[in-house]
Amino acid sequence: MDLAVYDLKLHKGRFIATIIGVGLLFAIVLAMNGLYRGNIYEGLAVINATNPDLWVVERFRGGPFNEQSSMPEYYHYSVKAVPGVEQASPFIYYTVERQIGGESRHFSIVGYDVFGGLGGPKQIYAGRGIQQAHYEMVAHPKLGLRLGDKVTLGLHAYTVVGLSREAVDTSGDPLIYLSLPDAQEVLYQKDNEEVRTQRERLLRSLSRQNSLTPQSAEKLLPALQPDTHIINAVLVRLKPGADRAEVARHIRKWLYFSVYTTPEEIQLMLKGRLAGMTKQLMLFRILLMIISVVIIALVIYTFTMEKVRSIAVMKLIGAPNKVIVRMVMEQSMLLTISSFLFGLILIHQTWRLFPKLVLLIPGDEIITFIVAVTGGILASILGLVQALKTQPAMALGGQ
Amino acid sequence: MEVLRIEGLSKIFGSGRLEVRALEDINLSVFPGDLVALLGPSGSGKTTMLLCTSLILEPTQGKIIFDGQTIFQKNGWSGGVDVRSIRREKMGFIFQAHNLIPFLTARQNVLFPLSLVGIKGETANRRVMELLEYMEIADRADYLPALLSGGEQQRVAIARALANNPRLILADEPTASLDTERGKKVMELLKKIAKENRSAVIVVTHDVRMIEGFDYVYHLKDGHLNHLVK
Numbered sequence: 001m002d003l004a005v006y007d008l009k010l011h012k013g014r015f016i017a018t019i020i021g022v023g024l025l026f027a028i029v030l031a032m033n034g035l036y037r038g039n040i041y042e043g044l045a046v047i048n049a050t051n052p053d054l055w056v057v058e059r060f061r062g063g064p065f066n067e068q069s070s071m072p073e074y075y076h077y078s079v080k081a082v083p084g085v086e087q088a089s090p091f092i093y094y095t096v097e098r099q100i101g102g103e104s105r106h107f108s109i110v111g112y113d114v115f116g117g118l119g120g121p122k123q124i125y126a127g128r129g130i131q132q133a134h135y136e137m138v139a140h141p142k143l144g145l146r147l148g149d150k151v152t153l154g155l156h157a158y159t160v161v162g163l164s165r166e167a168v169d170t171s172g173d174p175l176i177y178l179s180l181p182d183a184q185e186v187l188y189q190k191d192n193e194e195v196r197t198q199r200e201r202l203l204r205s206l207s208r209q210n211s212l213t214p215q216s217a218e219k220l221l222p223a224l225q226p227d228t229h230i231i232n233a234v235l236v237r238l239k240p241g242a243d244r245a246e247v248a249r250h251i252r253k254w255l256y257f258s259v260y261t262t263p264e265e266i267q268l269m270l271k272g273r274l275a276g277m278t279k280q281l282m283l284f285r286i287l288l289m290i291i292s293v294v295i296i297a298l299v300i301y302t303f304t305m306e307k308v309r310s311i312a313v314m315k316l317i318g319a320p321n322k323v324i325v326r327m328v329m330e331q332s333m334l335l336t337i338s339s340f341l342f343g344l345i346l347i348h349q350t351w352r353l354f355p356k357l358v359l360l361i362p363g364d365e366i367i368t369f370i371v372a373v374t375g376g377i378l379a380s381i382l383g384l385v386q387a388l389k390t391q392p393a394m395a396l397g398g399q
Numbered sequence: 400m401e402v403l404r405i406e407g408l409s410k411i412f413g414s415g416r417l418e419v420r421a422l423e424d425i426n427l428s429v430f431p432g433d434l435v436a437l438l439g440p441s442g443s444g445k446t447t448m449l450l451c452t453s454l455i456l457e458p459t460q461g462k463i464i465f466d467g468q469t470i471f472q473k474n475g476w477s478g479g480v481d482v483r484s485i486r487r488e489k490m491g492f493i494f495q496a497h498n499l500i501p502f503l504t505a506r507q508n509v510l511f512p513l514s515l516v517g518i519k520g521e522t523a524n525r526r527v528m529e530l531l532e533y534m535e536i537a538d539r540a541d542y543l544p545a546l547l548s549g550g551e552q553q554r555v556a557i558a559r560a561l562a563n564n565p566r567l568i569l570a571d572e573p574t575a576s577l578d579t580e581r582g583k584k585v586m587e588l589l590k591k592i593a594k595e596n597r598s599a600v601i602v603v604t605h606d607v608r609m610i611e612g613f614d615y616v617y618h619l620k621d622g623h624l625n626h627l628v629k
Contacts, residue, residue, distance in 0.1 A: 001507065001514045003500075010502040010543070310500045316455065317512050317559075318487020392455050395498055396446060396571050 003323070004330035007307065018299050019338045025292045026343025026372065029285055031354065033364040034347070036281040038357030042172035043274040046093070046110070047265050049167035052118050053244060054236035055260045056088070056251055062258070064093050064232035065170050065265070066272040073180075073229040075255070082250050084242030089117035090231040092183045095169060100143055100151055107143060108169035109153075109176050111183020111231075118235040121177050127162035133179055138162040140174030153178075154186045170273060172356055180231070188228035198225075289368075293375035296339075297382050300332045304383035311387050312394035321388060328383045336376030340369055400467055402566045402599040403429040403452065408461030410447050410622075421447040423622040425461065429567070429615075434593040435601045436610040438627075439619035445603045446571070448619060452601065453490060453569050454482040465489070466566050487515050491560030491598070493589075495572035497552040499544040505531065505555045506540040512562040530558040534588070550581035557588055561596065568592065570602040574609050582609055 008015045047065065055064070056079050063069025079088035092111035097104060112119035114130040121129065121138050127147045130136045137158040139145045142165075150157045158178065167175050178186065190198065202224055206217035234257075238247060248259040260268065270278070304311075311324055344365065351358040408425040411418055421444045429435055439445045450456035451463070454470060463471040466489060470480055486492075491512075499508045506527055513523045531537040534554040544552050553573060560568050570589065574582030586602075586609050593600045593614075602613070610616055616627045 001511060007502040313498045316492055318483050319515055320483060393450050395494060396449055
């Protein structure tokens with residue numbers, strides 16, 4: 001005889017309300033799991049999508065994603081000359097906020113050598129890759145752009161020739177791929193007014209030098225203009241059979257750069273930029289699980305307290321403890337499992353509504369389920385203690 | 400053979416200056432089919448007597464023999480005796496406040512003690528309906544207790560007490576929550592059960608109007624049991 005089910009049938013309103021309440025909590029726990037995974041996935045997406053053999057960045061820097069790294073563009077030639085290197089490509093990555101379609105959008109720009117260099121989009125689901133040195137872009141669909149659309153960035157308009165959803169930036173915002181010179185221009189090129197002001201300022205500064213005539217100061221000006229041929233990293237592909245560690249050591253020792261493999265680059269992100277948010281989400285998951293278990297415990301305790309007289313009657317007419325334990329445990333399990341299922345269904349129906357990626361992984365769901373069931377068992381202990389403490393004499397109105 | 404034999408039973412609560420002698424040298428024999436009334440005012444020890452008889456409360460001294468088996472002797476339960484299984488298999492209980500399990504229907508309330516002794520399926524269902532028909536409440540079989548009147552609930556409670564053909568039925572103020580007419584009907588039912596089922600019935604009550612036709616009437620006062628009527 002399933003006492004637990006009969007009791008819940010009688011209190012189905014409260015049972016359903018509790019399932020909805022605890023189920024919402026479980027949905028948030030699962031959403032937190034998804035956000036945790038999504039945070040890591042998006043944070044590493046551009047690294048995984050680019051995936052060169054080595055990342056060469058400014059010395060003592062953990063760039064180009066975890067920390068800013070800056071180096072002259074021509075250094076990739078030096079890297080290319082290192083024994084074991086098959087290909088070395090300049091790479092630039094930065095985050096901007098610009099108007100697209102009349103809306104201010106936050107996104108990142110990747111600049112790469114479009115003529116066979118590393119670092120470009122590998123999977124384009126619509127259109128084609130960049131084939132011209134200038135004014136073409138591959139965009140992420142999140143920006144709402146279509147093939148053929150023109151987007152003004154800085155001084156020029158760029159045509160969308162391809163769409164790729166392969167990668168987002170480390171914050172989960174969409175990526176735009178441009179040719180290296182275009183990306184440098186969008187980042188560094190000043191508008192005409194700013195160029196004129198800067199020239200004036202430089203000229204005045206040089207004119208104050210006694211050794212320079214105005215003519216020679218004028219001649220010096222181009223050489224003193226800020227360099228826009230700056231990159232953030234050099235991406236390296238090794239020759240077949242080349243020793244990765246040896247090549248990295250050579251670059252560090254002779255070229256004075258920092259060198260990371262892709263797994264090392266991933267670790268830099270996990271221990272750096274992603275660590276804070278990851279810990280935060282982990283803490284939220286733990287807190288919410290504890291809250292869920294406490295709520296289940298209180299509900300089961302209340303359910304049990306309401307049945308104390310019935311439990312006394314059961315004991316008086318000879319029901320063994322296992323019948324009573326089973327009733328309390330079953331209620332706890334029914335409540336926990338039903339709430340979890342409600343939460344699971346809810347989050348699978350709503351994860352797309354979240355602004356950040358919610359990456360639901362079956363492994364996480366199974367672990368959460370196991371934790372929830374364990375919590376449900378622990379939660380029922382409070383009710384069980386009360387049930388087992390109940391004296392059969394209570395049914396007779398005595399003791 | 401007696402269903403229940405109690406010899407020199409005492410129950411003392413507390414010790415020293417706080418000692419309370421709830422029962423003092425109680426002797427009682429109950430045979431199958433006996434209808435026994437236990438009268439007494441509040442605080443006379445009726446509930447303590449019922450708790451000791453139903454093997455819930457351990458007496459301080461004396462002897463309890465149930466259905467030929469010594470259950471309690473001198474100052475402890477006899478070894479190997481499972482008092483809960485004796486209650487489950489050989490005793491039936493009727494309470495003052497009916498005490499039906501509120502989330503079970505009348506049918507399920509009667510089925511519950513059967514399920515405890517492993518009687519299930521069609522056999523159990525047949526037995527339940529027999530009992531409910533015997534109590535003339537079969538038409539209310541699928542009602543929850545809250546939807547039954549006090550008299551109907553008490554009849555379901557009696558059916559539950561009879562489910563396992565108990566050797567002894569212990570009834571604690573079974574008419575206390577009923578009006579006189581319904582109370583008398585319940586007492587008539589208990590008499591019928593005692594005669595037809597050959598179950599011994601001990602009824603604890605303070606209402607002398609309800610004990611007409613009982614085989615034995617005892618009066619409990621300050622822990623002492625006095626035999627009044629046969």
